Amino acid sequence: MKIALLGYGKMGKMIEQTAISRNHEIIAKIDNEFTAGDIKNADVAIDFSIPSAAFNNITTCFKNGIPVISGTTGWLDKYDEAIACCKKNNGAFIYASNFSLGVNIFFQLNAYLAQMMSGLKEYQIGMEEIHHTQKLDAPSGTAITLAEGIIKNTSKTGWKLDHAGEHEIPIVAKRIENVPGTHSIRYSSKVDDIEITHTAHNREGFALGAVIAAEWIIGKTGIFDMKDVLNLR
Ligand SMILES: NC(=O)C1=CN([C@@H]2O[C@H](COP(=O)(O)OP(=O)(O)OC[C@H]3O[C@@H](n4cnc5c(N)ncnc54)[C@H](OP(=O)(O)O)[C@@H]3O)[C@@H](O)[C@H]2O)C=CC1
């Protein structure tokens, strides 16, 4: 598989290592604006760039018939527009706020726990995410996906950073040197706490998930997610 890496930072470099170890070829390493010519030989593009560049990168690929795996977070105000562009060009797309197998299992666990807790008024919910200090967005994309899983299964209607209203999930975002990504959801009552946590030890799980998604999407058309790739439905 010939891969164009859109974003050659911490994740782009990790994905390169993983892809090569699985016998794929990196045909472009892009850290800035690019033209169709730069990516024309790619079977698939993997975008781990920056929030302000993701939409343009992704839609350029669709317009040039290249399937896209998108891991960049913080650009989802333009998600619907990206989907419309993908459909118009008969393209193929997977966005995931987190590509690791562990977090995708954690998403299911979070939804199940939220369902169990939904009627229990004595428990107050709270979420915390911790990431390295270079992270541009807050809360993390993973925290937003977790909040959406809780909203779907409880009477909560939204989320907010720090001071949330009664019907919102409060999210605390901490930035600490070198932390790859930790997410916790806590249900607290006067007598006890129930807490689930996912801790990434490094970026290898994110990279492997993205490469597996790229392998999976070849030859397909449509909009998919990691539940499709990992058979978690
Ligand atoms: N979904 C998931 O599983 C995961 C998602 N992420 C997300 O992936 C993104 C990247 O993370 P990370 O690698 O740690 O960040 P880095 O800052 O290390 O890398 C981002 C790279 O994108 C480059 N860049 C800047 N502008 C463009 C452009 N127009 N087109 C392509 N690349 C560009 C930057 O170049 P320069 O430095 O020169 O500006 C930089 O090299 C973030 O949004 C992060 O939240 C991260 C881990 C897992």
Ligand SMILES: O=C(O)C1=N[C@H](C(=O)O)C[C@H](O)C1
């Ligand atoms: O920026 C990061 O590093 C990460 N970003 C993703 C997110 O915003 O959830 C995934 C992972 O937590 C690492």
